[in-house]
Amino acid sequence: VPLSEKLLIQRIRRAAGRARGLLTAGIGDDCAVVRMERGQEALVTTDFSLEDVHFRREWHPPNAVGHRCLARGLSDIAAMGGIPRAAFLSLALPADLPQKWVDQFITGLLRLAKRNSVILAGGDTAQSPAGILADIMVLGSVPAGKAILRSGARPGEALYVTGTLGSAADVLNRLRDGEKLRPGTNSHSKHFYPEPRVAVGRFLREKKLATAMIDISDGLSTDLGHICDESKTGATVHADALPASADRDALMLALHGGDEYELLFTADPRRRLPARIAGVPITRIGEITRGRQMKLIRPDGKTEPLKASGWEHFQ
Amino acid sequence: VPLSEKLLIQRIRRAAGRARGLLTAGIGDDCAVVRMERGQEALVTTDFSLEDVHFRREWHPPNAVGHRCLARGLSDIAAMGGIPRAAFLSLALPADLPQKWVDQFITGLLRLAKRNSVILAGGDTAQSPAGILADIMVLGSVPAGKAILRSGARPGEALYVTGTLGSAADVLNRLRDGEKLRPGTNSHSKHFYPEPRVAVGRFLREKKLATAMIDISDGLSTDLGHICDESKTGATVHADALPASADRDALMLALHGGDEYELLFTADPRRRLPARIAGVPITRIGEITRGRQMKLIRPDGKTEPLKASGWEHFQ
Numbered sequence: 001v002p003l004s005e006k007l008l009i010q011r012i013r014r015a016a017g018r019a020r021g022l023l024t025a026g027i028g029d030d031c032a033v034v035r036m037e038r039g040q041e042a043l044v045t046t047d048f049s050l051e052d053v054h055f056r057r058e059w060h061p062p063n064a065v066g067h068r069c070l071a072r073g074l075s076d077i078a079a080m081g082g083i084p085r086a087a088f089l090s091l092a093l094p095a096d097l098p099q100k101w102v103d104q105f106i107t108g109l110l111r112l113a114k115r116n117s118v119i120l121a122g123g124d125t126a127q128s129p130a131g132i133l134a135d136i137m138v139l140g141s142v143p144a145g146k147a148i149l150r151s152g153a154r155p156g157e158a159l160y161v162t163g164t165l166g167s168a169a170d171v172l173n174r175l176r177d178g179e180k181l182r183p184g185t186n187s188h189s190k191h192f193y194p195e196p197r198v199a200v201g202r203f204l205r206e207k208k209l210a211t212a213m214i215d216i217s218d219g220l221s222t223d224l225g226h227i228c229d230e231s232k233t234g235a236t237v238h239a240d241a242l243p244a245s246a247d248r249d250a251l252m253l254a255l256h257g258g259d260e261y262e263l264l265f266t267a268d269p270r271r272r273l274p275a276r277i278a279g280v281p282i283t284r285i286g287e288i289t290r291g292r293q294m295k296l297i298r299p300d301g302k303t304e305p306l307k308a309s310g311w312e313h314f315q
Numbered sequence: 316v317p318l319s320e321k322l323l324i325q326r327i328r329r330a331a332g333r334a335r336g337l338l339t340a341g342i343g344d345d346c347a348v349v350r351m352e353r354g355q356e357a358l359v360t361t362d363f364s365l366e367d368v369h370f371r372r373e374w375h376p377p378n379a380v381g382h383r384c385l386a387r388g389l390s391d392i393a394a395m396g397g398i399p400r401a402a403f404l405s406l407a408l409p410a411d412l413p414q415k416w417v418d419q420f421i422t423g424l425l426r427l428a429k430r431n432s433v434i435l436a437g438g439d440t441a442q443s444p445a446g447i448l449a450d451i452m453v454l455g456s457v458p459a460g461k462a463i464l465r466s467g468a469r470p471g472e473a474l475y476v477t478g479t480l481g482s483a484a485d486v487l488n489r490l491r492d493g494e495k496l497r498p499g500t501n502s503h504s505k506h507f508y509p510e511p512r513v514a515v516g517r518f519l520r521e522k523k524l525a526t527a528m529i530d531i532s533d534g535l536s537t538d539l540g541h542i543c544d545e546s547k548t549g550a551t552v553h554a555d556a557l558p559a560s561a562d563r564d565a566l567m568l569a570l571h572g573g574d575e576y577e578l579l580f581t582a583d584p585r586r587r588l589p590a591r592i593a594g595v596p597i598t599r600i601g602e603i604t605r606g607r608q609m610k611l612i613r614p615d616g617k618t619e620p621l622k623a624s625g626w627e628h629f630q
Contacts, residue, residue, distance in 0.1 A: 029466075031397065033357070036351045045437070046450070048407055048441045050441055050448075077346060092363060092448075122361065124363050126368055128365070129365065142348070
């Protein structure tokens with residue numbers, strides 16, 4: 001893929017050229033050289049975006065694939081309360097992939113990067129034996145010792161979620177059912193162009209509001225399970241409180257639907273949280289409990305066990 | 316690949332558990348949290364290792380694939396004079412891959428990591444639609460402003476290379492020709508278990524000896540071209556001086572053979588360099604010149620243009 005590769009490197013150089021300060025050297029060198037501010041720790045996250053695993057060419061326009069590729073990494077940084085700084089893209093492309101696809105992929109990725117003041121600082125390219133393979137690495141920063149971990153939840157704390165839940169998974173179900181969905185419309189944009197909650201995560205960390213945090217890309221039930229595992233607690237979720245947004249199967253999708261880039265976090269119940277942070281609604285959905293069980297209080301008032309059964313990608 | 320994934324995460328946790336100090340948190344969290352020392356800049360490099368592009372399952376034992384995967388990243392850090400700190404592995408595996416393969420792959424990777432005091436600090440796993448796909452990200456550090464770039468060469472400087480050249484590409488040729496080669500034997504180890512020149516790169520930076528540096532994973536002629544491009548210089552290489560080690564086509568392989576993890580660097584010709592650094596021979600092979608041409612002085616004394624024609628992987 002000599003043309004694609006050339007284009008990619010050109011665009012990386014151009015994008016990085018604007019980013020004085022953070023990147024001191026390295027575009028086109030063996031490594032990128034990244035300046036870290038004093039007193040900051042580095043956050044590192046890597047996420048695959050594989051064709052037919054994380055996206056499908058017939059479902060997702062290339063700029064949405066590029067957007068989603070970077071969104072996965074930004075969301076991980078947001079979940080630590082960090083500030084994303086630089087992204088590194090490894091991209092393996094089939095020999096017969098149209099140049100236009102690559103161009104639009106990078107355009108989608110760079111647009112999201114720019115909105116989040118993230119530079120595309122390097123990466124690797126190769127020819128793929130089968131399908132489009134992208135791996136994104138995002139480097140962020142956080143004041144030393146201040147990253148919000150999954151392990152910080154304590155019994156008695158309140159459980160919150162950002163935004164609304166279920167519509168991304170709903171769109172995915174409908175794509176699976178063969179519906180043709182246009183990416184542009186508002187109600188589908190959470191699937192095609194998810195907005196990582198970077199500003200919310202940062203606010204929660206700066207105001208010392210969140211005690212534990214995770215993004216719910218694997219689905220609320222699975223990711224709440226991760227908080228409980230790491231914090232050695234249980235949790236109770238109130239079905240009625242969930243900000244469910246899907247048209248059908250709303251509760252199921254809100255509880256288990258994956259591919260959602262909202263933040264799930266815990267906080268001292270005595271602290272007052274704003275109803276919105278950076279324009280994003282914040283909803284209290286339950287509590288952290290002693291013991292190791294997760295429970296759901298159903299709309300009819302009955303309690304049942306809540307199983308971690310988030311959906312796994314497109315398989 | 317639930318089993319492989321579990322194993323991978325377990326082994327990452329175990330490996331990282333030993334690495335207090337650098338990694339402050341993050342194994343099993345959304346991001347790894349990496350502490351950078353004061354006055355240090357971060358070096359970041361990412362490299363694919365794709366089945367049938369960078370390795371073949373019938374040629375390379377899994378521990379060699381794991382070793383080579385990490386070696387690519389360590390070599391990039393070495394080429395900046397940096398110290399590798401942490402590695403992040405993204406691994407997509409076919410559903411039918413034997414667990415033993417994954418286990419040996421990780422063993423090979425971790426053995427090289429340990430010898431270089433590098434921790435495997437995180438990564439991503441996925442099921443691969445076709446073939447084994449690995450992407451390694453290595454995070455290193457270097458004192459601010461001290462990274463050795465490709466752009467630092469000046470006319471009149473001497474050109475040096477570490478180690479010997481050609482045997483890795485020679486082994487590759489013989490594998491292509493259908494020879495069965497045992498990875499264990501000494502003469503083949505440069506192909507199967509290349510040793511990134513981390514200690515040499517660090518020494519050259521600490522002693523302020525190298526003015527420009529690159530690793531020659533794409534072959535000497537191509538990578539010398541990168542130094543000339545970035546430094547806006549030409550170069551002359553003396554064929555007689557090359558530390559060629561292959562049995563046949565020794566000069567061709569030394570000039571253009573890829574998959575070599577030696578360092579190519581430039582230095583003030585008045586500075587005396589040790590004959591060996593960290594046990595690795597250092598050989599003067601030419602000079603940096605004005606103008607933008609690369610030239611080869613042949614064994615018969617005649618001069619010819621030297622074209623960047625390093626070999627590209629296994630295709």
